[in-house]
Amino acid sequence: MLIRSMEESPSLRRKTVMREKGRRQAVRGPAFMFNDRGTSLTAEEERFLDAAEYGNIPVVRKMLEESRTLNVNCVDYMGQNALQLAVGNEHLEVTELLLKKENLARIGDALLLAISKGYVRIVEAILNHPGFAASKRLTLSPCEQELQDDDFYAYDEDGTRFSPDITPIILAAHCQKYEVVHMLLMKGARIERPHDYFCKCGDCTEKQRHDSFSHSRSRINAYKGLASPAYLSLSSEDPVLTALELSNELAKLANIEKEFKNDYRKLSMQCKDFVVGVLDLCRDSEEVEAILNGDLESAEPLEMHRHKASLSRVKLAIKYEVKKFVAHPNCQQQLLTIWYENLSGLREQTVAIKCLVVLVVALGLPFLAIGYWIAPCSRLGKILRSPFMKFVAHAASFIIFLGLLVFNASDRFEGITTLPNITVTDYPRQIFRVKTTRFTWTEMLIMVWVLGMMWSECKELWLEGPREYILQLWNVLDFGMLSIFIAAFTARFLAFLQATKAQQYVDSYVQESDLSEVTLPPEIQYFTYARDKWLPSDPQIISEGLYAIAVVLSFSRIAYILPANESFGPLQISLGRTVKDIFKFMVLFIMVFLAFMIGMFILYSYYLGAKVNAAFTTVEESFKTLFWSIFGLSEVTSVVLKYDHKFIENIGYVLYGIYNVTMVVVLLNMLIAMINSSYQEIELNLFTQSNSRVFESHSFNSILNQPTRYQVSIH
Template sequence: MRKDFEDDSEPLISVRPNKPSRDCDDCKRQDKNQLDISMHRLNTYKALSNETYLCLTSVDPILEAFLLSQELSNNACDEPELQIEYEEMNIRVRAYAVDLLNECINSEESKLLLNEQYGAQNVGEKIQEHFTRVKIARYLDQKEFIAHPITQRLLRIEWLGEWSTLSRQLRSPVNKFVSHILSYAIFLAILFMHSEFSENSNLHGPPRTGLEYYIIVWVLGLTWLLLKTLVAQGSKKFFSLWWNWYDLINLIAFYSTFLFWGLSYRDLLKNNHSNLERKYWDSFDPTLIAEGNFAIAKVLAFGKLLNTFQINKYLGPLQVSLGRMAYDILVFLVVYFLLLLSFATGLNHFYYYYQGMIKIEKGGLKKYQIPSFTTLVQTYKTLFWALFGMSPIESADVVISNYDSEKNAIIDSVKDEHSYTQTVGYILFAVFHLIAIIIFLNIMIAMMSNSFQKVQDNADVEWKFARTAVWMSYFEDGRTLPPPINLLPSMKSIMKLCSGQMFRKKKGKGDNVFDEEYQKLITLIIDRYTRHKLKS
């Protein structure tokens, strides 16, 4: 074991190296020896990530492997020069946790291991009765551990639930999921019908289809569901999940729509101009703003169906790939914006003088200066849409006015053209197309293809990890009734409120207290793991 490490990592220690920081006194004192510090940290982590060392020194090697994996992942980002070494250690540590799980020989041992609550609060997880260790693994991105057949089999059993009585059937996660999907499908159908019925109405003020009341009630139910999710998950975990942010933004779009519906109704009562034609409306009329916000809310509402696709074996990996590609597009847009900024500044400086110029040619035909580059905002628009081939090539033309509006006469002494200005404009416009379309666009396509291929190469693990997130969101109590029925107080909630249990904190075994059975199981697992390693 010792031959793989440098001398400065011996003897093996249990203290973690501190993270490099400008606020750390030790780092300030040793600032001149950064190379020695980085190598010492690397060799120390080599020792700490050794499987034998973890077995001998850790009271809970699985949780220790999870936490160590997260540290190694962070170190790979903090020290890119040593990224490959830290990633190799990270892969080995993650495989070690999976190997220990693989040593469970029956369902009782597997359940005991996956339900262990030790260390939950240290990683921001609330103490739960079922699959606490799986929730920790999901929070720390341990995909291989979650995708293991033992974990997936027990999760599937929990997902299907018990069917001995009607109440147990209704509380089973799969029935909760089906009821929520049906409820949401009805909500989407109402949104669709609202769009169809609104096409025949061009009145000023809020829509009058009669479906608005159902939409408001449904949104209230979705809000209550999101609030209960916030309480169940805790603020730290809740705001770390992108789909929660998606739901929050969607609800904000709906509530802003309702707000401007109210403002437009108040304006209607005040001025009584419901039959006023749209062409006379103000640019920021409450009705127009409500329509825009409602359009955004509808798009987001239908887009939420992507989260449901994670259940499906074929659509699940595709949904994961779309998420990775969205990140690639954001990275591309940041770089593209810098390119846009540089060319927009130059082109606008070249063309701003020619804004609004009109040239009267022979025969009285008027030629106007195209406003593509005459203002900075218009220049941004022209260059952005040029990426999609929607900007005219005549955008770089220069028109010199030969018409005097005061004298209402044509000025013959004006030059016909500024050929140098127009040539430079065309060259810059062509260079932008060359860089943006031929180079940048193909780079983005390559990035997206790479992300898609990474997911496809590990499709089974990626899909099971994403599916587990959906499954476990229905494991907790409190999501039995879908929106908007969840707005009605259930008998269970009334009994809890009367007995005071609703405001009483749920007690667990304790964050730093081991179950004796779990301690015995860990000892057996390590013994089996050691014997298998010696045989191999």
């Protein structure tokens, strides 16, 4: 039982081992200044400690060489030995003399002290000590080391001067000592990455159970070391990639460990500042390309000619919302260069020339696509492969698609006739529904466009994978829009098949020329009815409803083009941020709304038919009255009763008045203030961030394929 308890309590084991060693300790306590210093030290030891503290090299050397009774591990009234005193006062020669002695104690603490003070030469001398011959000494924390050698990292008899989980390399990283970090890395020291927060391994479970606070602090100390610019730049082959991934991991931990949110957010921002600092140090375009594109040496030979458009680090920075990196002038300049690739001179042209180029591409898009398909490696193919031309071609294609949607509905515009009259049958025995369900040529073109876009979405889904694809909200919108189009056309086709079968029955069995004089079976007669007699589940009605929703989503898709404009891009991102604020506001809004809705309903539910109007007498009427009251469209008489129940009526007036003050005066104005604050917060750098989305999305795909589009705005 004793052995087991010692294993479970490292501090108990450390104290037990110290008692067994019987090392002479100085008398320490709050009143140490009143004690005689010599009561626990011999005259020789006093002289030795003074010489070590003040750097008296001859005395230290003589005593180490000649004295046979000297205890080199003796401590002064503060509990520090000669090595600690020499290191603390930066006496390199004395430290080197002491390190030659065998069985020297507290070498680890001296190393930590030298690292914290930045004494590089002393650190180098200590690391050359035989005690650090094995790199394991440098990777074990003082807490782990004390189980093997209790005083290696000890400051005094009470423990270490630093946190028990601090290793030399973690401390060097915290202190930003580049030379020391380099020396420790060369010795094989590494900062062990903490386990996942939800890790259930035996080690993590035991640490969490024994002391959850110390466990959390040790994780933060490790992440501080990992996020240190000194450690990032010296330990990683790709510091930019490591910093980006670490910043994302720290941002996630900030949302998990709420009590240490500020610490993790600060470290995440430190990693982001590091990658921006690396970008600041670039001296030419080649270095900028190397940072933005990542490791080019491992690229496939066939892909080397396309490396300029990979932008792997930019995509990662956008994904992890590293705004400063994306908005950095060096990054933006390189993105603009790629954007106008193979279009030398167009960047410097006026807006009028650029608009003319856009118009020419839009009008000649079918011919340009055919030319690219026939000769993709020609001069025309290289021009069309430019991200700018991809963007223009895709935008033109989508605008043509929207034009087809408008043209398809133009026959119902007042005073405009673009299609044959589908409300009049072509011959007497023709069933009316056959003509209304038949596809027009514009609808067939729309179907071709929809199928093409759906094929492109499926390719993108295959390349990116379901998880990455779904994470992008624009992809969800596109897939939903196209799915609704397909569902609408499918329902329309089913209605056409049913009407065609009915027409075949009429052609086969009905001889009369006037269908109104014939008694048809109910399932056939149904297809001769006017719209007001159709069933709610009629496929044609369902088709028209789905088609209307798809058209609305299609026109909302114009927002994809907006980020390319300096005026509209920031507004779009601000709108996205505003929507998020509204959703947060809706929680409080719904809580207040439900409270008054239920309260007013309970108050007036007994007066159904006894009020001036039906407001608040049912749950539905309560909802309508309170909702439209927000916009000032409800009347004050909503609370008036026909009976002389003034108490109920007065309570109704008070509650209704409080509701209007709370909702209209307080909450709505608070929402306006939130929206205004959000816009001011994200106004800076919005155009560069949104523009980068467009640059990135049109730099990787064929002109004939729908490119990966602007996905999610950065906030």
